[in-house]
Amino acid sequence: MKVSARNLIPGKVKEITVGAVNSEVIIEVAPGIEVVSIITKRSVEDMGLKKGSAVKAMVKASNVMIVTD
Amino acid sequence: MKVSARNLIPGKVKEITVGAVNSEVIIEVAPGIEVVSIITKRSVEDMGLKKGSAVKAMVKASNVMIVTD
Amino acid sequence: MKVSARNLIPGKVKEITVGAVNSEVIIEVAPGIEVVSIITKRSVEDMGLKKGSAVKAMVKASNVMIVTD
Amino acid sequence: MKVSARNLIPGKVKEITVGAVNSEVIIEVAPGIEVVSIITKRSVEDMGLKKGSAVKAMVKASNVMIVTD
Amino acid sequence: MKVSARNLIPGKVKEITVGAVNSEVIIEVAPGIEVVSIITKRSVEDMGLKKGSAVKAMVKASNVMIVTD
Amino acid sequence: MKVSARNLIPGKVKEITVGAVNSEVIIEVAPGIEVVSIITKRSVEDMGLKKGSAVKAMVKASNVMIVTD
Numbered sequence: 419m420k421v422s423a424r425n426l427i428p429g430k431v432k433e434i435t436v437g438a439v440n441s442e443v444i445i446e447v448a449p450g451i452e453v454v455s456i457i458t459k460r461s462v463e464d465m466g467l468k469k470g471s472a473v474k475a476m477v478k479a480s481n482v483m484i485v486t487d
Numbered sequence: 488m489k490v491s492a493r494n495l496i497p498g499k500v501k502e503i504t505v506g507a508v509n510s511e512v513i514i515e516v517a518p519g520i521e522v523v524s525i526i527t528k529r530s531v532e533d534m535g536l537k538k539g540s541a542v543k544a545m546v547k548a549s550n551v552m553i554v555t556d
Numbered sequence: 557m558k559v560s561a562r563n564l565i566p567g568k569v570k571e572i573t574v575g576a577v578n579s580e581v582i583i584e585v586a587p588g589i590e591v592v593s594i595i596t597k598r599s600v601e602d603m604g605l606k607k608g609s610a611v612k613a614m615v616k617a618s619n620v621m622i623v624t625d
Numbered sequence: 626m627k628v629s630a631r632n633l634i635p636g637k638v639k640e641i642t643v644g645a646v647n648s649e650v651i652i653e654v655a656p657g658i659e660v661v662s663i664i665t666k667r668s669v670e671d672m673g674l675k676k677g678s679a680v681k682a683m684v685k686a687s688n689v690m691i692v693t694d
Numbered sequence: 695m696k697v698s699a700r701n702l703i704p705g706k707v708k709e710i711t712v713g714a715v716n717s718e719v720i721i722e723v724a725p726g727i728e729v730v731s732i733i734t735k736r737s738v739e740d741m742g743l744k745k746g747s748a749v750k751a752m753v754k755a756s757n758v759m760i761v762t763d
Numbered sequence: 764m765k766v767s768a769r770n771l772i773p774g775k776v777k778e779i780t781v782g783a784v785n786s787e788v789i790i791e792v793a794p795g796i797e798v799v800s801i802i803t804k805r806s807v808e809d810m811g812l813k814k815g816s817a818v819k820a821m822v823k824a825s826n827v828m829i830v831t832d
Contacts, residue, residue, distance in 0.1 A: 419764045421821070422760040422806040424523040426554065437576035438713035439732065442596060443553060448517070454493040455551035456577065456596065458718060458732065458824055461767040465555055474554040476766070479803055480618050480756050481550035482524035484512060484560040485495065485543040486534055488557045490614070491599040491691040506783030507644030508663065511803060525784065525803065527617055527649060527663065530560040545559070548596055549687050549825050553767040562661040564692065575714030580734060581691060586655070592631040593689035594715065594734065603693055612692040618756050619688035620662035622650060622698040623633065623681040624672055626695045628752070629737040629829040645782035646801065665755055665787060665801065668698040683697070686734055687825050700799040702830065719829060724793070730769040731827035741831055750830040757826035758800035760788060761771065761819040762810055 425477040427453060431469055434462060443467060445475050494546040496522060500538055503531060512536060514544050563615040565591060569607055572600060581605060583613050632684040634660060638676055641669060650674060652682050701753040703729060707745055710738060719743060721751050770822040772798060776814055779807060788812060790820050 429447035441462045443455045453475040467473065498516035510531045512524045522544040536542065567585035579600045581593045591613040605611065636654035648669045650662045660682040674680065705723035717738045719731045729751040743749065774792035786807045788800045798820040812818065 420762045420810050421554075421766075422800075422802040422810060423552070424803060424806060427520070427522075435577055437578070439711055439716045439718045440577045440713070442548070442577045442598070445553075451496070453496075453546075453551060454548040454596070455553055455767075456549045456825070457551075457553055457767040458730070458769060460718070461553070461769060465553065465765050465767060467553065467555075471555065476552040476554050477522075477546050477550060478757075478759055479511070479523040480525045480801070481546060481616075482522060482526075483492070483545040483616055484514075484524055484526055484530070484534065484536065485490075485545050486536075486540065486558045489603050489693045490559075491593075491595040491603060493596060493599060504784055506785070508642055508647045508649045509644070509784045511784045511805070523803070524560075525618070526560040527562060527661070529649070530562060534558050534560060547688075547690055549594070550823075552823055555765045559692075561690070565658070565660075573715055575716070578715045580686070580715045580736070583691075589634075591634075591684075591689060592686040592734070593691055594687045595689075595691055599691070603691065605691065605693075609693065614690040614692050615660075615684050615688060617649070617661040618663040619684060619754075620660060620664075621630070621683040621754055622652075622662055622664055622668070622672065622674065623628075623683050624674075624678065624696045627741050627831045628697075629731075629733040629741060631734060631737060646780055646785045646787045647782070662698075663756070664698040665700060665799070667787070668700060672696050672698060685826075685828055687732070697830075699828075703796070703798075718824070721829075727772070729772075729822075729827060730824040731829055732825040733827075733829055737829070741829065743829065743831075747831065752828040752830050753798075753822050753826060755787070755799040756801045757822060758798060758802075759768070759821040760790075760800055760802055760806070760810065760812065761766075761821050762812075762816065 424479040427475045431471040492545050493548040496544045500540040561614050562617040565613045569609040630683050631686040634682045638678040700755040703751045707747040769824040772820045776816040
């Protein structure tokens with residue numbers, strides 16, 4: 419399977435907070451570096467995500483902004 | 488300055504492709520790991536971005552999807 | 557600090573509704589004109605947002621659509 | 626017609642830059658205050674947008690971030 | 695009314711799940727084919743959406759990714 | 764492979780317009796019904812997309828708005 423989204427960062431699920439509709443999934447992508455994702459509660463269930471799951475964080479390039487000091 | 492966006496990943500600009508309206512900025516965030524950003528041509532100019540610039544890639548958590556094998 | 561997002565509108569927080577994962581923040585940007593933002597509950601806490609806080613609403617240009625009558 | 630997007634800001638088109646695929650539309654929403662939108666070239670054509678057109682900038686609430694000093 | 699968003703798919707609301715801030719709306723766009731939308735709880739109320747409502751799902755073209763096998 | 768994005772609509776590429784940075788891909792998902800996607804030029808090349816390619820349009824649920832008459 420190929421996907422047009424240009425950013426795929428591998429990591430491990432560190433923490434999941436579940437709401438009525440959405441869930442917050444914290445992914446550790448390197449020691450001490452986290453990526454936070456908000457996906458639907460149903461996606462968390464359908465994918466069987468839990469603490470420790472090996473995942474990739476995926477981001478479309480048009481959703482990446484740039485910041486400088 | 489504080490920002491609500493939960494994901495800020497530091498890196499260095501590796502390559503910039505400029506179009507009439509948008510630009511593609513490739514950021515090296517770790518050896519061999521890149522993050523791609525599409526921002527406006529004018530932002531690249533206003534921020535003075537060029538190869539080697541120290542930047543942070545910023546992503547709102549609601550724009551992060553999750554993929555598993 | 558410089559950011560690539562082209563739209564920054566100053567205002568004051570008028571109302572915050574907190575959910576388990578996300579929060580709705582209503583910002584008054586001019587008398588009677590409001591901008592609504594959905595950010596994570598944790599961002600509201602980390603930034604210490606409350607009614608009356610001076611903030612800026614920030615939007616990436618690629619997320620602005622146009623409507624005509 | 627009703628739309629779920631919570632943010633609709635009226636203004637006038639001030640400037641349009643056209644690329645091969647996308648266009649940048651600058652909208653003046655108040656004296657000296659601009660909102661920038663990136664939409665497809667074809668939408669600009671289909672809507673007949675030009676300098677001076679009365680429009681509304683529309684943004685889904687989940688695409689609004691918050692910044693503080 | 696004209697809108698710059700290029701994708702408008704007609705359907706009928708099949709199911710609504712309401713959270714404190716957001717709601718999940720499942721729209722049946724063809725027999726057995728569903729489109730899922732996350733909008734604010736307040737938009738669901740303001741628009742009077744309920745099971746069976748005739749709606750259109752609207753997506754900005756820059757938010758559509760492509761996948762191949 | 765599983766992905767958290769809730770919307771995956773199969774179709775065939777009908778037309779591709781290439782810019783310096785982005786490309787517009789028109790996908791026919793049913794006779795006379797099209798979905799338009801803006802992805803990077805490089806994604807079009809990397810995926811080998813061309814007229815007639817079998818693809819799926821993918822949209823995160825939080826990027827789907829709702830419109831009523």
